[in-house]
Amino acid sequence: MKILKSYAGLLVFLLLLIAFFSFKSQHFFSSGTLVSLLNQIPALMVIAVGMTFVLIIAGIDLSVGSVLALASSVIGVAMLDWGWGLLTAVALALLVGAICGALNGVITVKWAIPSFIVTLGMLEIARGGAYLVTGSSTKYIGAAVEGVATPIGGLGLSPAFIIAVLVVIVGQLVLSKTIWGRYALAIGASESVVVYSGINPRSVKVGVFALSGLLSGLGALFYASRLGSADPNAGIGLELQAIAAVVIGGTSLMGGRGSVVRSFIGVLIIAILETGLAQIGASEPTKRLITGFVIVIAVIADVYRVRLAGKSKN
Amino acid sequence: MKEILKLLSKTKSSGDLTRRIGLCVILSFAVACGPADKNGKGEATDQQQGEGAKPEVALIMKSLANEFFSSMAKGAEKHQQEFPDQYDLLVNGIKNETDLGQQVALIEQMVAKKVAAIVIAPADSKAVVPALKRAKKEGVVVINIDNQLDAEVLQQAGISIPFVGPDNRKGARKVGEALAAVLKKGDEVAIIEGVQTAFNAKxxxxxxxxxxxxxxxxxxxxQSAQWEMEKANRIASAMISENVNLKALLCANDSMALGAVAAVKGAGKMGDILVVGFDNISAIQAMIKDGRVLATADQHGGQLAVYGIEEALGRLAAGNKGEANRETPVDLITADSLK
Known part of the structure; x- marks a missing residue:
């Protein structure tokens, strides 16, 4: 009951959106739309998981879209130019992602620089790296990489989506059931209290950024797989989509509070908006106006949810 | 300083990053050592524009991270290496396709540098006109390539700038006709547009x-997918879900066509929905050969900047007369033409 309550507001919002688009469009409420929508979001899902942890420790990671592009470029170059197999290429991409993330974390911690500016730097560096390794051109990989995003017969869902759901579940368990997750929440709530308690927050912080990078690398696999290509221009603006999804899900930008599952609902809200608006054939300005309003309204609604929760505690 | 800039711009760019990092490092170094660097300054002065000296042509592009523009820049660099005695070339790009402010700043820097000619692929068909007007006032020959400047705004500004480039409308029509030839009258089709404010997208x-x-x-x-592959994939998926009888997707560039092909495949409608693109990038060719993409248009991107440079050099030699536009070829590419 308690769990249901904490998700109720978001779920009602989600259902309202679905109802609206089902009413406005002929084919929105169909299994075809649902399946294509779910198979589009795995990359955003796993990146939102990483971003949830980053926001919880009161950080921010602006580099996720560029790191995704770099990692997907690495997959393309490894498979096409070096003749690597998919598995080794993906392993390298995950490693590249994790290294970018770890660098973000180490620099943020070592010199006590706001992660905003460190990851802004990484946004440029990783994007430059993506252009560098691909020679600025899209690499078409084809069938060798497409399997991960190809729907499994009968089920309709892709392995990518299933992996992403597992990442969400594991992410939520790590956050709420492990000491590491508790430390992350405590660091976000008050880092000095954590330090006075004799716990070193540094390794947790570096770990969180490395996780965000690693998941961007995983997102790169999903992305390259869905499009059959490595695109150095991939993921431009993805960081803002991820932050919007996470914040819609009620994770605080100030840290100390958040939920991975709620971020997933945030991702669904963003994806449904995008698909729904495209299906009703909304004009470009309308799309942007509505998306913007929905983000702001969802966050305002969350403020009331938190206030109500606070009152009932007293 | 000038030499460093020139070197940088000539460096075979394997990416924006090298250039940006290089620029930062070297420029900050040069600034730091500036006062002591008397030799460097002396040489630079010798190379200033003088009577009988080689003219300097500045090529101002959109994003060099885009394959289309990077191949254009490479074509221009190759042309300059073939004719090193005729002119010097400076290539500059902006960070992303819509970064207008940076492109205007580049125009102003090139005018301040006293280049003889500017060949520009405008990021916006209207907003760069005032900066180009100032350039013309300073006696710089300006040639417009790729994205044609807005005729009305040019008229209001009281200048004319020759356009050297392909007729995108004609090219798209050719692609559309190739598609229409295999469809039946009354079939449902959908268009995936580029950035709606861009002239060539329109x-x-x-x-x-x-x-x-x-x-x-x-x-x-x-609908617009902003020239982007992933965005096109989502828009195309939505179009396919909504219009069950859809027979074709017409994409305003090849990146978006790649995204559309993935959407058609995802919906299990391979062979039922045809896809066409525009630009003939390398990644699309395999798809044209095996029929996943029916047709695209090749406007010889690698040569577009060269056409513009040739026009600029011609005008520099002949005293910048005549304001006529010059149309460059656009070819239809299908599985047959790639054989």
Whole structure:
């Protein structure tokens, strides 16, 4: 009951959106739309998981879209130019992602620089790296990489989506059931209290950024797989989509509070908006106006949810 | 300083990053050592524009991270290496396609540098006009390539700038006609547009519409995917879900066509929905060969900047007379033409 309550507001919002688009469009409420929508979001899902942890420790990671592009470029170059197999290429991409993330974390911690500016730097560096390794051109990989995003017969869902759901579940368990997750929440709530308690927050912080990078690398696999290509221009603006999804899900930008599952609902809200608006054939300005309003309204609604929760505690 | 800049711009760019990092490092170094660097300054002065000296042509592009523009820049660099005695070349790009402020700043820097000619692929067909007007006032020969400047704004500004480039509308019409030839009258089609404020995006959309209307097709949806592959994938998926009888997707560039092909595959409609693109990038060719993409248009991107440079050099030699536009070829590419 308690769990249901904490998700109720978001779920009602989600259902309202679905109802609206089902009413406005002929084919929105169909299994075809649902399946294509779910198979589009795995990359955003796993990146939102990483971003949830980053926001919880009161950080921010602006580099996720560029790191995704770099990692997907690495997959393309490894498979096409070096003749690597998919598995080794993906392993390298995950490693590249994790290294970018770890660098973000180490620099943020070592010199006590706001992660905003460190990851802004990484946004440029990783994007430059993506252009560098691909020679600025899209690499078409084809069938060798497409399997991960190809729907499994009968089920309709892709392995990518299933992996992403597992990442969400594991992410939520790590956050709420492990000491590491508790430390992350405590660091976000008050880092000095954590330090006075004799716990070193540094390794947790570096770990969180490395996780965000690693998941961007995983997102790169999903992305390259869905499009059959490595695109150095991939993921431009993805960081803002991820932050919007996470914040819609009620994770605080100030840290100390958040939920991975709620971020997933945030991702669904963003994806449904995008698909729904495209299906009703909304004009470009309308799309942007509505998306913007929905983000702001969802966050305002969350403020009331938190206030109500606070009152009932007293 | 000038030499460093020139060196940088000539460096075979393997990416924006090298250039940006290089620029930062070297420029900050040069600034730091500036006062002591008397030799460097002396040489730079010797190379200033003088009577009988080689003219300097500045090529101002959109994003060099885009394959289309990077191949254009490479074509221009190759041309300069073939004719090193005729002119010096400076290539500059902006960070992303819509970064207008940076492009205007580049125009101003090039004018301050006293280049003889500017060949520009405008990021916006209207907003760069005032900066180009100032350039012309300073006696710089200005040639417009790729994205044609808005005729009305040019008229209001009281200047004329020759356009050297392909007719995108005609090219898109050719692609649309190739598609119409394999469809039946009354079939449902949808258009995936580029950035709606861009002139060439508008022209390509019009060209597609021309061909579809002439052949009696029904356009059920037309939406922008901002030239981007992933965005096109989502828009195309939504179009396919919504319009169950859709027979074709007309994409205003090849990146978006790649995204559309993935959407068609994801919906299990391979072979039922045809896809066409525009630009003939390398990644699309395998798809044209095996039929996943029916047709695209090649406007010889690698040569576009060269056409502009040739026009600029011609005008520098002849005293910048005549303001006529010059149309460059656009070819239809299908599985047959790639054989």
């Amino acid at each position: 022209q390509r959309k019009l060209g597609f519409e021309d061909a579809m209307k002439a052949a009696g097709m029904k356009i059920v949806s037309s």
